[in-house]
Amino acid sequence: MAITIAAFSGSLRKDSFTTKLIKAFKELAPEDVTVDIIDISQLPLINQDLEINLPQAVKQLHNSIEQADAVLLATPEYNRSYSPVLKNALDWGSRPEGQSKWKSKPVAVLGCTPYQLGAFGAVHHLRQVLTYLDMPAMQQPEFYLGKASDKFNGEGKLTDQETKDLIIQFWDAYIIWINKIN
Template sequence: MTYKVAYIIGSLSSNSINRKLVGAMIADAPADLEFVEADFSKLPLYSPDYDADYPQIATDFKKILEDADAVLIATPEYDRSIPGGLKNAIDWFGRPWGSNPIGGKPVYVVGASMGSVGAAIGQIATRQTLEFFNPLLMTQPEVYMKMSHEDIGEDGRFIDAATQGFVKSAIEAFADYIRKHA
């Protein structure tokens, strides 16, 4: 069986290190995981005014999450919290009221930043926000990494073999979690 994993990159940066982190995870992911990005970068700022005429771009975003068996979210930490763009995406997928494309699904929040705490607090804020939707949050192993663009090689993997081994073990643990709960 193949499991579809929607992934969300919490940063709007075109050169996001969290995108590189997810790429390194996907590079060594088990073959039974199929990945599709749930891109929120073009969503307008959420307002209840949209509920009466829900935009197609938001419908398409939610459909990716609805069709997925699991969700991987890679988030940086902005000012000790969740990035605004990611919070906006969460607001969109929770609307109109009662919508819940991640309820009961395995969800794994990981992240990286150039700062010394490696997005740990941003992940806590993200998990806290997601708890409202009652997902099956996988909390171990924690992946909060201090990293830079120079840590990733041409092949999309971490240059340091031990670091790549760690992210490989993390995505393998998520695959096991998905197999048990999807």
């Protein structure tokens, strides 16, 4: 059965390790899985006044979520929390009030950082929000990529075989989770 994943990187930086990780997940996805990397860089800051006439970027976000069977969120860590751009996308996806596009979408969370802990704090803070959004989050296996700068080459390709193996194992569990929820 074909599955479409809406994948989000919580970093806008040009050479973002988080975006490189999302791209590695896309490259290592099972054959019957399509990973659409959603650009959240053009979303305006959340502003209820804009709900009267939703901006095109928000409409595109809503459409991407609606078309997806599941969601993959990757976040760096900022001050022990997930990124503000990811929060903005989550907020827009839940608006206007009562019209959340996230509801019941199976989700998996990835943490990525050049530091040791792999964005542990960010992932756990993000999971709190996902509970409120009524998104069933896969609990195990967890995925934290620490020391990300050592895992990619100069072209942004994942070169660490251990991380590749973990991604493949993660996909196996995530596909089972998606099918269970859907």
